Amino acid sequence: MSGRLLNRVAIVTGAGSGIGLETSLLFAQEGANVFLADINQKAVEDAVAVISQRWPNVTATSIKCDVSKEADVKAVVDLAVEKFGRLDVMFNNAGIMHSADDDAVQTEEKIWDLTHNINVKGVWFGCKHAIQAMRKNPTDSEKGLHAGGSIINVASFVAILGAATPQLAYTASKGAVLAMSRELAVVHAKEGIRVNALCPGPLKTPLLMDFLNTPEKRERRLVHVPMGRFGEAIEQAKAVLFLASDDSSYITGTDFAVDGGISSAYVTPLGEPLLPPPVGLAPK
Template sequence: MSGRLQHKVAIVTGSGSGIGLESSLLFASEGANVVLADVNLPSAQKGADLIKDRYPTVKGIAVKCDVGKEEDVKAVVDLAVREFGRLDVMFNNAGIMHPEDDNALNTEDRIWDLTMRINVKGVWWGSKYAVLAMRQNPTDEAKGLHVGGSIINTASFVAVVGSATPQIAYTASKGAVLTMSRELAMVHAREGIRVNSLCPGPLKTPLLMDFLNTDEKKQRRLVHLPMGRFGEAIEQAKAALFLASDESSYVTGTDFMVDGGLTNAYVTSIGEPTLPPPSSLI
């Protein structure tokens, strides 16, 4: 254990799988006590059990949390403070990509409203109650613990470039997360509270693979990826660890792109690159 989060307390929402689970385990490996919050309590509990088995010097607590309910989000923050005395890292990672989310013509109001409630309001509430808790953090200079903390909000590359596969509610929600995070960062910077967005590219996680449920949809995404592959959840967790740790002490208000180069690309070829015909080399 190298201790990049030694003595710190972290909450990770959407911790039952994917980025949330990998981040919870990684944070614990670096010395953090972790509250694993997920709407699926058994999945979060599996993560807490892994922390107990692998990292016995820290504690993982699983709690059921629907981030679409403000009272649930507040209760998770209250639990962290009650159990550990402080909150240093709030990773607002939970979100949905509904299979019925489509283009502007076909997406129903109920899908739009559900997506906004979870993906936007959930992040707002998580940030709100994290700020209130972080303002009260006791200082301990010997352990490097201070008032303030780090809030990490999962946005997406689609918040910047849009999506090639229609998902209007999801894309709009992640754009909202991006701009909300920027404003939170500016408002709370003098309090020692850093707020950054993590913007993953397409990942090989159940959330996206269930959405890209045909080879055609998968190839529609892969054609834009310079690396020619989907990312892994652990690659996002490592980026979240940097934003959570004091190594990023001068980083706030950023849109941290971890996307395999996607947002810098137009369209790439799949397989071996080929030269264009001579007439196009002008």
């Protein structure tokens, strides 16, 4: 442990699986007291048990949270501030990609509304209440703590590029997250509050694999990825750690792409072999 988040207080939404889970574990490993929020309470309770066993020097707390409900999000922030007197990192990660999401003709209004309530409203609620808490953060030089904080919102490479497989509600929602993050970064920069949007490429997580549920869909997505493979959640978590820590102290308002090169490519050569993930990044 390098202690890059030592004494910090962090909230992770959607912490029960995928990027959220890997980030929660990494935050705890780096010394943060972490609040794991997810609509699946059992999942975050299990994650807290792992953290408590591996890193007993930090405090991990599980809390059930539906990010589409402002009262739930506010309750998580209030709990963090009540318990530790501050909030340093807000990772707005919770999101959905519905299997019935399609193009403009086929996508039903209820799927559009559900997607935007979670992916856009949920991020807005997280930013709204995190900003109010971060404005009050006291500086504690002895512990290396300062005013302000870091907010990381999960957008996507589809906020920059159109998706080859139609997912209009998701794509539009992630474009909104990116635009929201940029504006908040500008508005709150002088308060010491940094806001960045993480833009993951295609990942080997349940969220995407459930959507790309046929070999044809998966191949359609990978043909555009220069690295020739789906990313791993831990690769995104390491980027989130960087954005949460003081290592990124002069970075705000970015579309931080961790995407295997997809946003730089037109199409990759046909017939190229798929590359395995680096050693140590295989699914656990």
